Amino acid sequence: MSRDKSKLLYAETHEWVDVSDEGGQKIATIGISDFAIEQLNDLVYMDLPEVGKTFDSGEEFGEVESVKAVSPLYCPVAGEIVEVHADLPDNLDGLNDDPYDFGWVIKIKVSDDSGLASLMDYPTYQKQCAESA
């Protein structure tokens, strides 16, 4: 299955969110947008949280490092981490090439929907990127 980036939700801090319903429980898959990855340029390191940790919406859950900079990763929705893409830090080229499918970062069991409402749809996010580029 491949994700259509135009159907995803986006945070101002460039994380994408794909919400699915699994047995009545909202699961949010979170990654980093292709725009952000392009801006970061040449990723070298990624620090990810452990499964079971809980985060508020807007809280920092990890960081990604390029040759020249370090960027925090912010959790777009509140919830508990149910899965972490553990192979990703060792395959940062894969994140570069395919940020929406192979490049997913964490999956979160959403505990509070309110964070979702403040996320942007793709056209709005595109506009934000165009303004900052």
Place this chain on the structure above:
Amino acid sequence: MKGYLFHTDDDRREMLRSIGAESIDEIIDGQVPQALQMQRPLDLPPAADEMSLEAELRSLAAKNCSVASHICFMGAGAYDHFIPAVVDEMASRGEYYTSYTPYQAEVSQGNLQVMFEYETMVSQISGLDVSNASLYDGGSAATEAVLMALASVKKRHKVVTSDAVHPQYLEILRSYLVGIEAELVVVESDESGCSDPLIDAIDDETACVLIQHPNFFGRLEQVQKIADTAHEKGALVIQSFDPISVGLLKRPGDLGVDIAVAEGQSLGNPLAYGGPYLGIIACRKELMRRMPGRIAGQTIDRRGNRCWVLTLQTREQHIRREKATSNICSNQTLLALRATVYLSLLGPQGLKETAEHCVVKANLARDRFAASERFELVHSGPVFKEFLVRDREADVTGLMRRAAAEGVLAGVPVSDVAEGACGGRYDDCFLVAVTEKRTETELDRLMAVLDAAQVADSVHLAETV
């Protein structure tokens, strides 16, 4: 004074004219309120000619006690170890001695290689994966390690340590922790001079445990046991170690320690009136990105030649900004070079022999104190090169002063190390350090001088009665 100032009166007039001021005083009056200005000349003697100045400085210098003029049994964190002549010879080469910020790969290959060799040796003596290019000294290294642990262990703020860690290290730690979300718990060591009681203080909120082994009293800690407990609770373990001691003792990395720090003065660096010294730090690979300071790495250039560069700089404040573990962006290259040359000259066998000499001689000295009437050993059980002695007469400072007058630096009073060191429990005690340099004759001299001081004491008492 004109002879020492490089601006001529003409230069000054020229500068004043270009900024439109009449005099230097006018500039100062415009900026500094009168109340804050000193209204008299500096209280200095008249200028001296070079001959009399040199004579005066020589007479002042002659008043210093040094390991060249005195027999040194002082330690407490800085030690009189042997320094092979080659160390001075290498370190005094201009390329090393006068280099400034020697980090640019294009012009500093020699210095960067030294840093890389130093890091390699630190990894070898600590038994850990990564070392940086050095920090300021053993005390600040211990603190940097704590900050590193606090940054690595998320959502925990408790730092557990004991009063068997060097009191000055604890003072540095307290200073650094001001304004940081951290709770420092300093557990009292037990009657054997060990930190076992801190095991009970390690809980689920503990970010890290800081121990020293051999500790401030020269005693050996149960590092493995403490490390196992800490790891069960999810805390990191920091050990301040004596780099000479790993000639005999297990290395920090072999005992389950996560971050090792040390004072590198012992490795080919002179006592030098208390500094500059050398801060050693090494850690496990998983913590590498939290390592403070500069790290030199080895790579290949465009043409495939081996070369050296600063690496992993995203850890540092010029990139990670306020999230950096530390704001140190410097190191002690010259002292690190000395340590590297020293270790390369000794090799593993030489380090082992040096450590053996320390243990054997320290224990000989210990026996002498145990047999004396005036003194008692505070702790029983093994020590590495230093031990704590109680003066039954409780006149430690006077005793040390009289011994120094006889040419022997007999030890370091605990109360001199830091205010309120060890809660005042050892204010009637002093530390005696015995390195491989000490001889049986010097030990005889130490005991004789302390005996003579005792005699002087009783004479002094008789006079006052």
